[in-house]
Amino acid sequence: MxxxxxxxxxxxxxxxxxxxxxxxxxxxxxxxxxxxxxxxxxxxxxxxxxxxxxxxxxxxxxxxxxxxxxxxxxxxxxxxxxxxxxxxxxxxxxxxxxxxxxxxxxxxxxxxxxxxxxxxxxxxxxxxxxxxxxxxxLNRKRDDKNEKVTKPEELVRLYDLLLQNVADLSDLVSSGRDRKPEEIAFEEECERKNLAFRAERCFYLGKSYSLAGKRVEAYALFCRARSLAEDALNKFQNIGNKDEGTIQELKTLSRECRASSCIEHATGIMEEEKAPENLSKKISAISLNETATKAEKYLLDKLDVYESAVGDANTKMAPKIERFPPAFQSIPRNPIVLDLAYNCIEFPVLEERMKKGRGGFMSRFFRSG
Structure with missing residues (x-):
């Protein structure tokens, strides 16, 4: 159907x-x-x-x-x-x-x-x-192109939502005046969940810092997550009606926090030890001889030579095809013509050809005087 x-x-x-x-x-x-x-x-x-x-x-x-x-x-x-x-x-x-x-x-x-x-x-x-x-x-390989792999930041956001949900629920339950023992026990359960969620959030926040290469921050977060996980584990183990599933998850989380903190500590020391060696390799790769000048030639400069401008596939050298942006070049312009003879010309006097103004009776009288 x-x-x-x-x-x-x-x-x-x-x-x-x-x-x-x-x-x-x-x-x-x-x-x-x-x-x-x-x-x-x-x-x-x-x-x-x-x-x-x-x-x-x-x-x-x-x-x-x-x-x-x-x-x-x-x-x-x-x-x-x-x-x-x-x-x-x-x-x-x-x-x-x-x-x-x-x-x-x-x-x-x-x-x-x-x-x-x-x-x-x-x-x-x-x-x-x-x-x-x-x-x-989280740790699954991307076999299918359409399948999305989870990042630690996404888990951090989900645990933020869980912490907000637990806080809202705890506020709602504790809003009454005369509370029964069931309500008090429920509020304590919310506090235990809050502590467990904080430990999980801190752990995956450390994972995100680890992927970013920030060893010190990741190490501190893993240590903090382990401390929170152990506190939550103690609280879950001290109640009468024990949640075995949550207890096992917290034990696993504590072990993973310890392992991750050790890995970050060791990785940070290795990177610190290798830093001078990597720096010396980069300095030794710098050359001021003619070979370096020769490597700067571009494709248009060596069209008569059968040599690849892309470089070897095993090296990380950038292709030398053309300079970009191109260098400035001087180009011809139309000549600027100046009238140099203007100052040498003597213009005729034209006052005689100008019309003389005619005055009245009084003007002739004063002119004759």
């Missing part, structure tokens, strides 16, 4: 699922979060929350490992975010229309906070999935 028939079939299935979800939403009367029970009275909020919970089962249930690829999970996350955002929009609309009913407002504010906290948790999980995808492409 392909084309419009498949789209129609999917639309019918989606409509049937929406109808079934609406019927199930009648039984959803409360939303549980960290020991709180918030009533859900609006049918639209019920449908959106129920849809989001079904998508969460697809991600966290036993069928999560059987999902075909990471792109499928990312698509489910997008649908999950849409459902929770629809629920929050409905809740906030109810808050506007609640009026002066303080009890209803408190319940709606608590429900909005709970849904926002769950949305923040799923955002962190989505970004962790993006980190996993990026790490899988």
């Amino acid at each position: 392909e084309g419009p028939a498949l789209d129609l079939f999917k639309a019918k299935i989606e409509a049937a699922m929406e109808e079934a979800r609406s019927q199930q939403a009648a039984s959803l009367t409360e939303f549980n979060w960290l020991g709180y029970r918030f009533p859900v009275s609006n049918p639209k909020s019920r449908v959106s929350i129920l849809k989001a919970q079904e998508l969460e089962k697809d991600l966290q249930g036993p069928t999560a490992e059987s999902l075909p690829a990471e792109k499928k999970k990312l698509t489910i996350f997008d649908k999950l975010f849409t459902a929770y955002n629809d629920a929050r929009n409905t809740i906030r609309s109810d808050l506007v229309s609640a009026g002066n009913a303080e009890s209803v407002k408190d319940e709606l504010n608590g429900l909005d906070k709970a849904v926002g906290a769950v949305l923040g948790q799923r955002t962190i999980e989505r970004n962790q999935l993006l980190v996993k995808i990026a790490k899988s492409k």
